[in-house]
Amino acid sequence: MLLKREDVQARTITEDGRIFMEKAARDGLETVWDRYRAQQPQCGFCELGLSCRNCSMGPCRIDPFGEGPQRGVCGADADIIVARNLGRMIAAGSASHSDHGRDLVEVLRKVGEGKAPGYGIRSEEKLRKLASELGVSEDGQSVEALAVAVAEALEEEFGTRKKALAFVGRVPEKRRRIWEKLGITPRGIDRETSEMMHRTHMGVDNDWKSLLLHGLRNALSDGWGGSLIATEVSDILFGIPQPVASEVNLRVLKEDQVNIVLHGHNPIVSEMIFQAAQDPELMGLAEEKGARGINLAGLCCTGNELLMRRGIPMAGNHLMTELALSTGLIDMMLVDYQCIMPALGETARCYHTRMVSTSDKAKYPFMEHREFHPENARDLARDLVREAVENFVRRIPAKVLSPPGAPVKMMAGFSVEAIVSALGGSAGPLIDAIKSGAIQGAVGVVGCNNPKIRHDYGHVTLTTRLIENDVLVVDTGCAAVAHAKAGLKVPEAAEKAGPGLRQVCRALGIPPVLHMGSCVDNVRIFDLAAALAHALGTDISDLPLAAAAPEWYSEKAVSIACYAVASGVYTVLGTPPPIFGSQNIVKLLTEDLEGLLGASFAVEPDPARAADLILERIRAKRAALGL
Ligand code: XCC
Ligand code: SF4
CATH class of the missing domain: 3.40.50.2030 (Rossmann fold)
Structure with missing residues (x-):
């Protein structure tokens, strides 16, 4: 299985990737790129979201050219099928993050009960903060007892019969009212996922708009529920991240x-x-x-x-x-x-x-x-x-082949707490820098790799453009690793930023691209956004912010993108989601959501053009704020 040099070049922008793609081929290994090629051509119906196998009268598919069948055996049309499929992707993503959160809550409880040798409470500060947020009384409780009580309160969030998740309290009031009006305030975390599976069963919710609205609610139960619990409890058990130097590749x-x-x-x-x-x-x-x-x-x-x-x-x-x-x-x-x-x-x-x-x-x-x-x-x-x-x-x-050369240096550890302390104790200096225009805005560049897109190219191209234009980038997940390999996560990378951002980074000794953690840690980005909105007395959707997932592949990324938009953040996807079989749904997600939520999706596989869309958005938001 010998690889052509052009193939290797086309598959990744990374040097270690190229060296070891060739090594893997010499060793006779099959890689994700080989299997991707073997799958070509992939199913066009599925790419458009137009196939359904939700029941055994099917599988069914809708002819996108209007010549063949326009309804499944049950009568579902393109809109219903696309909405149901998207809904199930969100449910799977939300379930994944939330189940990860649940596992951490279990450890927290066992720590409190003294049944988890080796684990402990690393951040009592965060435990107490969560206790007060969840209404758990701290009076006279030992740390262990408090851990059990907080774990119990968090377990309730998964199956709560309350009208809203406790952490919805972090959301700016204007946003909460939007959710109430649309009926998408997230309730129990498991409830929303379970309800999505129910609604997408044959013969239940057959209104594509109400299916998609529930999709947003399900995603919000991830963003302000499952993922948030995963991040907060990880901080309690393992400590709140602080800036740290490391290496990558x-x-x-x-x-x-x-x-x-x-x-x-x-x-x-x-x-x-x-x-x-x-x-x-x-x-x-x-x-x-x-x-x-x-x-x-x-x-x-x-x-x-x-x-x-x-x-x-x-x-x-x-x-x-x-x-x-x-x-x-x-x-x-x-x-x-x-x-x-x-x-x-x-x-x-x-x-x-x-x-x-x-x-x-x-x-x-x-x-x-x-x-x-x-x-x-x-x-x-x-x-x-x-x-x-x-x-x-x-x-x-x-x-054995030892990778030649040296790893790339990087900095990580930018929790919200760490960012605020790098700013001298409050978000004030960041707000001032945004007001003065030194920083034009901030963008979360997040998500996966996908063999459909040249490895790391989407992330690095987009982010480089953004920082050149004085946009601060925060990142998580595999995007963050891509940026680190490209050398964008050291303070010296400030050289690559525009003049305003460069000066801010130099003054604070930080890189222009801040590593905020894993994919569940996207909630840190929204915590920061909510804090900025609170400080300015506005909604998240009024701020010069955006999000992008240039190379996403996972159902979890779909859930993240949906809670981002529902939280008021314009979101650009690089890989096209399977929605293009329904013009109604494309229009709703890319245009009409703007009027409902103050944010929408865009799909743009070219990262340079994605950067332009984002910069345009940031300029418009600044103008509306009078900046
Ligand atoms: Fe997975 Fe989180 Fe995607 Fe990377 S970025 S491929 S989800 S590891 Ni989350
Ligand atoms: Fe076909 Fe409807 Fe069954 Fe889907 S739910 S497989 S469209 S009959």
């Missing part, structure tokens, strides 16, 4: 050290592995085996979580996960859930790498399953690190 894997790579999303397992890797006994064992130490590195969002709090380096983002294995240097890869390609286990069989799955709800072909629970996590993490160390000597020299 495949060169963070070290030939002379035991390399353990953590891939997935939930910090519950990775934090325990981090602790075990500090153990002097295990470090001694590594030395005995001839290694100079135990090196941890991250992939995807579990990596981002560790990077944000511990400065652990990142090996890469979503499309680098297979290529990381092809270094032959990974002694163990531990995965939890989400974005872990089921191909990885088989890929690893070409090397000595031990692949270990850790979550009761996520198993994969050709991986060993070693299940983590709060009770056993500390001991199991030690066992696994020991096994990784023992595996170091089994490397296959003929299959």
Whole structure:
């Protein structure tokens, strides 16, 4: 399977990506790009959102040219089918984030009950803040008892019968009134997802507008519910991120050290592995085996979580996960859930790498399953690190290729708390910089990689344009890793920013692109936006803000994009979502939502043009504010 040089160039902008795509091909591996090619042409009905298999009278599809059938067997037309499909994508995304949140709440409760050895409360400050927000009385409670009470209150949010989630209280009042008027204030987190599955069953909600409105409500239950709980409880258990220096790309894997790579999303397992890797006994064992130490590195969002709090380096983002294995240097890869390609286990069989799955709800072909629970996590993490160390000597020299050169330096750890403290204690200086025009606006560039788009090209092109135009970029997830690899996350990158943003970054010693964390941490961006809106006495939709997901692939990204727009933030998608089979829905999402929510979607695969759309939007918002 030899690759043509042009193919490699067309697939990624990264140097390590190119080197290891060729290495993978030499080793006879099949990668995500090969499988993508083998799938061509992909189904046009599905691309347009026009196929349905929600029941067994089908599957059905609608002819987009108007010549063949215009209704499914049940009578559903294009609008209904597209809306139902989009609704189910949102439900799946929201469920993923929220279930991740639920797992953290379980650990919080077990910590309070003294049943989670090795875990603890790292941020009592955040625990107390949440307690007061949730109306949990702190009177005379020990920290442990408070942890249990807060966990109980959070469990209630998943199935609450209240009219609104507790965290809706963070949303500016004007926005809350919009949600009330539209009937999309999110209630119980699980309720909204479950209701979406119900509504999209054959013969339930057959009004495409009401289906889409519920989609927004379901997404809001993620953004102001499930994801937010995941982020806040992670901060309580593992600490609030603070600015930290680290490194990125495949060169963070070290030939002379035991390399353990953590891939997935939930910090519950990775934090325990981090602790075990500090153990002097295990470090001694590594030395005995001839290694100079135990090196941890991250992939995807579990990596981002560790990077944000511990400065652990990142090996890469979503499309680098297979290529990381092809270094032959990974002694163990531990995965939890989400974005872990089921191909990885088989890929690893070409090397000595031990692949270990850790979550009761996520198993994969050709991986060993070693299940983590709060009770056993500390001991199991030690066992696994020991096994990784023992595996170091089994490397296959003929299959090892050490990435040449040095990793790229980066800075991460920009929680809202860290940003506010970098600004000297309040959001005031940021507001002043926006008012004066030194910073024209702020944009969240987030989301995945997708083999449909040249790897990292969408992120880096868009973000470079934005900072050149004095727009501050905040990022999360795989986009953040792309920016870091491109060198945009060091204070010196201020050179690449326009004059206003450059000056602000220099004065504060920060990069022009601020790493705010993993994908659930997108809620940090909305917390910041809500705080700015409060400070200015306006709604989020009045601010010069936008969001973009230039290379998104995941259902989670659909949920994020929907809660972004419903929260008042204009959002540009690079990969086209499967909605183009319904002109009514395209018009609603890209135009009419503006009148209802003060924000809408745009779809623009060319990142340079996406930058223009965003800059235009920011100018219009500034003008409306009289800036
Ligand atoms: Fe997954 Fe979060 Fe997407 Fe990356 S960015 S591919 S969702 S790891 Ni979230
Ligand atoms: Fe076909 Fe309707 Fe069944 Fe969908 S729900 S598969 S459109 S009959």
